[in-house]
Amino acid sequence: MSSAIFRRGMRLFLPTTISTFIVLLTICLGIEDFPGYRDLPGFIEARPKHLQSILEQFTDWASFVTLELMNPWSWRVFDYRYDSHLWTIPIEFRASMILFLVIIGLARTRTTMRFTLAAASFVYCMWFQKWEVALFISGICMAEMQQIQLERGVxxxxxxxxxxxxxxxxxxxxxxxxxxxxxxxxxxxxxxxxxxxxxxxxxxxxxxxxxxxxxxxxxxxxxKPFNTPFAGYIGKISYAMYLVHGPVLHSLGYGVISTIWEHWGPEHHQLGLVTSFVLIAPIVFWVADIFWRTVDDPSMRIAKYLYLKLTAYKL
Structure with a gap:
């Protein structure tokens, strides 16, 4: 548990810092935005402002990373302008810390009592509309239910x-x-x-x-579908895919779908969406695989290395 708590922040925030830094570079190079994306139908996600100098842009990015992305103290959801999908990351970190606290607090209680108290915590969180914390605690409840079945052999x-x-x-x-x-x-x-x-x-x-x-x-x-080699591979790159799919869509996906709609016309709206998905999905997989190998997996190894170096115990 000590290792999990120590490594959690690095596990979540090292890859996100690097992914948003890449977005910063694309902004400075002028390749992050597709011209006219604001005219596309539907909800338009928050995007970073294009500032006058590289220093201003870097300062804005650094402010975003330190004051919004890595801010566990505010329950307010920011606009996450360097990648709007990252709104879940501070929530996941905060809920993880609460989960670890609940696990430690209930560790020495009996199984049935542990399940009862965890279930009560779930109800408490839902009552106050903290659904994200409730979801994490529901994992304890399901694990304890399985443990009760194993203990009783039923x-x-x-x-x-x-x-x-x-x-x-x-x-x-x-x-x-x-x-x-x-x-x-x-x-x-x-x-x-x-x-x-x-x-x-x-x-x-x-x-x-x-x-x-x-x-x-x-x-x-x-x-069965989750025990296949492909599912295992998707599980490995899932976090990387979550981090890169937004930037890929913003820099390439919007341009592809806009071009298709322009040539095929509005009467082929759905077909344009499907075609764009078929074209962009392999690119997202490819970029996610690269990001996993070069950023995500090394981040996990760095966190593990630091824990081993800074503690007297081995994992």
């Missing part, structure tokens, strides 16, 4: 075929909740009743994510 469902059917139904329900729309839920077929209970989509997404993970962790049939 299964929730003994028949294999029935277990597959039940957990498949659960994961479908979870994916349905994860599809709860961000806007206009009260007018969206299939979600009108749920919107009466609450229209806050994060609540439904939280419950949906829990159902998906819970069902997959209890059903060997549902685990």
């Amino acid at each position: 299964l929730l469902i003994r028949q294999a075929w029935l277990a597959t059917f039940v957990w498949s139904t659960v994961i479908i329900c979870g994916m349905f909740l994860l599809s709860f729309p961000i806007r206009h839920s009260a007018e969206t077929p299939g979600f009108m009743v749920l919107s009466i209970i609450t229209s806050h989509y994060w609540n439904w997404h939280t419950y949906g994510a829990i159902l998906v993970v819970w069902s997959a962790s209890n059903c060997s049939f549902l685990q």
Whole structure:
């Protein structure tokens, strides 16, 4: 646990610092923006301002990294102008620290009591709309439920075929909740009743994510797609892909889709989206693989190396 806490900040913030620094370089070189991207339909993500000098741009980037990206003290979500997708990173760091605190605090309690207190913590977080912390704590609850089953030697469902059917139904329900729309839920077929209970989509997404993970962790049939070599590879590069997909879309993706729409016309809007995805997705995979090998994986090794050097214990 000491190692996990020590390395967590470096694990999250070293790669993000480098990825946003690359965005800074593309801005200085004038290749970050596609001209006319603001005229594209739909939601336009926050973008960094193009300042007059390299020094001003660097100062703005440094301010973003230190005061926004690495700021664990504010629960406010900033615009994250150097990569709008990075709004989740401070949340993940903060929730991780709370998770470690809960694990340490409950470590010496009995299994059933540990589950009860963790479940109570989940309800407490949801009551105050801290869904991100609730999601992390839900992982404790699911792990403790499995531990209780192992200690008592019982299964929730003994028949294999029935277990597959039940957990498949659960994961479908979870994916349905994860599809709860961000806007206009009260007018969206299939979600009108749920919107009466609450229209806050994060609540439904939280419950949906829990159902998906819970069902997959209890059903060997549902685990098969995640036990393949390709799934393992995707897991390795997943963080790198998360960090690079935004800059790739901003510098290349917007230009590709705009060019396709310009030549094919608005009547082929959906076909243009699909074609752009087919063209850009392999590039995102390729860039993510490079970033994982050159930045993400070395960052993990650096964090581990520092922990070993600064402590008297070996991992």
